[in-house]
Amino acid sequence: MLFTELGLSDPILLAIKEHGYTTPTPIQSQSIPAVLKGGDLLAAAQTGTGKTAGFTLPILQRLIVGAPPVAGSRRAIRALILTPTRELAAQVHESVMTYGKYTKLKSAVIFGGVGPNPQLKAIQSGLDILVATPGRLLDFMSQNAVSLKGVEILVLDEADRMLDMGFLRDIKKILAALPQQRQNLLFSATFSTEIKALADSLLNSPALIEVARSNSTNEAIAQKIHPVDRTAKHPLLAHLIKSNQWEQVLVFTRTKHGANKLVTQLEKDGITCMAIHGNKSQSARTKALADFKAGKLTALIATDIAARGIDIDQLPHVVNYDLPNVPEDYVHRIGRTGRAGSNGVAVSLVCVDEHQMLRDIERLIKQTLPQEVIAGFEPDPHAKPQPIQLRSGQGQGQRQGQGRGQGQASKKQTGNAPRPGNAPRRPQARPARKSS
Structure with missing residues (x-):
């Protein structure tokens, strides 16, 4: 299978070609058609499988064929991608910019650990896609600096790590601010008991994709x-x-x-x-x-x-x-x-x-x-x-x-296994903002 067979538009295919890609990875060949259908998705994919392009490519496609922004009007955030760490947020946003290069979509990334003003400016200028860590997004929401009322697509990337880091309460607060009618995409390295519980509460009859045996290691x-x-x-x-x-x-x-x-x-x-x-x-x-x-x-x-x-x-x-x-x-x-x-x-x-x-x-x-x-x-x-x-x-x-x-x-047993470099969490403890 080639990228040209997946239903992606010419501007996106041109960006893919510029980066030397012609054949999708297994997670991409399965997730791209599933996302383009508009339904919810639960996908298990290990690190390094190409999962980021597996959701950024079809999101770009859905947004450019959907209702495009009217000239002169302020853009509303239509796709929200949540990640557990700053580095992953930056990486995902880089993917959005890379593959959205020839589209007219606007995107931004927000996370803690840096000054908020440039991020606030980017939001205020109008966006189609926002990549965010939960902590910084909640900070902006508390200041009424960001509106999520127009979100059509929600992605929880590396959801297992977000749960491990104690972001469940933050995620629930963010979900409460989103429209009821939306597409939900949940990506996780494994289908743990906690991930399945989150999926049951969040997803509506999702397509299920698992590209490799859980917890297997790469033979290479x-x-x-x-x-x-x-x-x-x-x-x-x-x-x-x-x-x-x-x-x-x-x-x-x-x-x-x-x-x-x-x-x-x-x-x-x-x-x-x-x-x-x-x-x-x-x-x-x-x-x-x-x-x-x-x-x-x-x-x-x-x-x-x-x-x-x-x-x-x-x-x-x-x-x-x-x-x-x-x-x-x-x-x-x-x-x-x-x-x-x-x-x-x-x-x-x-x-x-x-x-x-x-x-x-x-x-x-x-x-x-x-x-x-x-x-x-x-x-x-x-x-x-x-x-x-x-x-x-x-x-x-x-x-x-x-x-x-x-x-x-x-x-x-606990859903809160101790993580390396961190003390075991108390049930009500919130993660430090700087970690996001």
């Missing part, structure tokens, strides 16, 4: 475990980068403090790197990501939430400096390499504290990961596991040798 990614003592992780990482001459590696840590500490250590080794996490300003996060993409940095050190939305073509290496305490996040992390037909390498540095986490991951992905001990970094066979802190300064540990159901509440 070579996965490897390096057993190592907890105190030797940093020197081992530096050794791997230098001895293998890695030029671009995305490194995941469990906490913001851990990310900052690792940057300091690697810089002393002469390895150029920066950290990206929720405590960084938006300008710092944008610069770090841009420098990494441009090849100015060898390593980008990231926490899970900050890395959501990072989309880098042909990223060769991903390293789990710390294993995630939620097994599904392993799949999300390593999915940032091995994209678009290219091969990738995912390396995990595993100490004795993380053996249960590794077993949980292997159980989830239904495979035993190969292990290789690096000479000079052999782990102490007599080392005892220590509790894992979920964030710096937090005294509670994480399942020291316990089963998943004992040391960590399951998602199914």
Whole structure:
């Protein structure tokens, strides 16, 4: 199947062609016709499957063939796309602008961490498409600075992560401001119990698309475990980068403090790197990501939430400096390499504290990961596991040798599984605005 067979107009097809695409990915070939029909959609798609174009392309098509804005009249927001993080919002808006280049549609993106005035100006000038994080959108709504009365299409992108970050209450407030009659598109990496509950309350007889087996890993990614003592992780990482001459590696840590500490250590080794996490300003996060993409940095050190939305073509290496305490996040992390037909390498540095986490991951992905001990970094066979802190300064540990159901509440039980780099949420706690 070709893009020319999907019912897209010439202006959109021209933009697609300019970027060298002719054949849609599986999620695109299924979601584009479904969205064009005008019905609701529930889609499960892993990172790197092309899902963003899977909804931006048909949204652009629906808006240009729908009622176009009358010359001289103020445009009303007709499509609202909600994302959990700033980086993902920026990425989605970039897709809207890329594929909408030859249409007359106007779009803008709003998120926290930067001054509101330029974003307010963009809204006040009139828009067709708004990409937003929930926090900043609610801030503008509270000031009566944005109207959602004309929204025809709503997209919840990476809805699973929005629930994990505690945005459910915010989402419900936003939904209450939308017209009853609209098209709803919900995209998620997995069909968890919580996602199904949200879909039941939001969607009306949706089309259902699942492009890959849930929680499967890409066969183009070579996965490897390096057993190592907890105190030797940093020197081992530096050794791997230098001895293998890695030029671009995305490194995941469990906490913001851990990310900052690792940057300091690697810089002393002469390895150029920066950290990206929720405590960084938006300008710092944008610069770090841009420098990494441009090849100015060898390593980008990231926490899970900050890395959501990072989309880098042909990223060769991903390293789990710390294993995630939620097994599904392993799949999300390593999915940032091995994209678009290219091969990738995912390396995990595993100490004795993380053996249960590794077993949980292997159980989830239904495979035993190969292990290789690096000479000079052999782990102490007599080392005892220590509790894992979920964030710096937090005294509670994480399942020291316990089963998943004992040391960590399951998602199914609470719907609020602890996230790496964040304390377990209280039921009524709201996420900090700066994280969106």
